[in-house]
Amino acid sequence: MNVAVAKTGNGRAVSDLFASAEGRLPGSPAVAAVRREAFETYERLGLPHRRIEEWKYTDLRALVGEVLPLAAAPDAAALKRAAEAVKAHAIAGARKLVLVDGVFAADLSDVKALASEASLKTLRESLDKDAGLLRTASTDAVIALNAALATDGVALSIADGTQLTAPIQIIHVAAAASASAVTRSQVVVGKGARATIIESFVAAGAKTYQVNDAVIVSIGDNADVAHIRLMDDAPDAMNVSSHFVTVGANVKLNFFNMTTGAAVSRLQGFITFSGEGSELAANGVNLLQKTEHGDTTLVVDHAVPNCVSRETFRAVVDDRAHSVFQGRIIVRPDAQKTDGKMMTRALLLSDEAEADNKPELEIFADDVSCGHGATAGALDDSLLFYLKARGLPEKQAQALLIQAFVGEAIEQIADDTLREHVIGIAERWLERRS
């Protein structure tokens, strides 16, 4: 039954889409074959729906229905709009790498400034050589679709021992309406290197569009990495992003995700410890209003012993919005002394707001410390009254308490400029509340 739906419904639309896009997708004939295979996987599966366990709460067939055609390469007008958006969303001091409608925009990027500290290729360039970047160990339909249709992305490599003097900010700008941007990037951090990588998703005039992004990250031993993702897409957009992260030994990885936009969004992160002695802090904030649907799904795979993972998630859900947090911690048989914990808290600002939380612990080792906790509730009336009795109007009192609620996750961002930038996005979200 599922197969029939996939073929007659969304499968058909994508089939046309792939045929029309095939001519402009970069890569050698070998790459084209990989794409075709990926596309066939997608065609067989169709858009994920609620009967697929991993997508239970985010039924893309119901929420999105169809995949929009690939955006055309941006013209001069689109690039001009994008330049404005980049100016508004750039983080002070960061080196920018800009993708507009799924195409790398060298003129908007700080290619020269970056050259001394990291090597950069576009996905387009890297696919001239081989199809490696399109291959991931996943049978997920949106990831297959991404492999089939990725038009561009950045492949960054930071050499062993390099200490980046400035953060790198990858900015995805949507300038084309009623179109899809499909991108795939790679970040390789060498041994003992130190790097801050930021991903920003923003709109430049476009309202209804779809983003399908994938990032493949590999972190060498003893590296220290901050990875921050800020998804602030237009209110009618869709954003589905997938992260594949491999963590070496004695690594410190500080990951933070904030969702403040898009009608439908999902970040699915697959993080694997492949070396001992590493520490992961994965924090996230979902700020959702109106009828937005925001899903954060993290799979942390303790494949080796002696690693620590800490996940702290906060969801603030207003109106009829719906927040989803799925956190799975896998502890493999050899991964003794694993210390993995996750805590998620949801703040429901309206009677119709919804938050779903699905923690899963899959533990196959016997000497581990793992746990999870979850709470959901409204703003505390006694705190609200105290603030009002001190002169704060209702909305301002709520805003102060909401900021405090998400502050616990945001405070984990060590860099002052970056943290202030993130707080600024949260403040703008609060101002948008009706």
Place this chain on the structure above:
Amino acid sequence: MPLLEVKDLKVRVEEREILHGLTLTVNEGEVHAIMGPNGSGKSTLSHVIAGKPGYEVTDGQILFKGEDLLEMDPDERAAKGVFLAFQYPVEIPGVATMTFLRTALNAQRKARGESEYSTPDFLKKVREVSKSLNIPQDMLKRGVNVGFSGGEKKRNEVLQMALFEPSLCILDEMDSGLDIDALRIAADGVNALRSPKRAMVVITHYQRLLNYIVPDFVHVMSKGRVVKSGGKDLALELEASGYAQFEDAA
């Protein structure tokens, strides 16, 4: 015109009437003590004046500077000059005390059409007041009341009183949970704020607090009404004879 006029106030919580027609008049510069046994409605009165939700006023009125207080939201009442020092000040994790003080002060000033306090003026004022109340600076950086002792929480209430400069201060059981030293510091802070333009309503179960904050008038509440009013000596009389006589009278 009196600063505060409570006229024949009747208040219900859910189905139960707590105040059965309470009348109280407070003029500028006066300090009134309201005493009474547990359950006499003292705290209800303070909550209704401040605008806490959950109370239904079925009859009577509260006028503040001639305006109908019951028509105003709690934040409007604060901006007009009503201040309730809470019996149990809440802890607000994640909101730094300094941020809270500045946000609240500027919200009140904005509501009154006044300009915001400049940062240096604000800091100077906070420093002065916190020093006189024995509040260390690092306490102001912590979350509001988070990890504060009972005495520190009450001093934080007095600090706000000094900063916001209200014309009516209601002190709800300020002595509860305080030892004698903590009580003296808080009371000294309150006494420093007494002025001909400011009135205070001191709600307390025990006479002890009134040794430190000496009232001009004492009212005895029982079963939702004021049953006796007098000068400060009435408190001493109560200390000797207890509340039992008034419970019978009411």
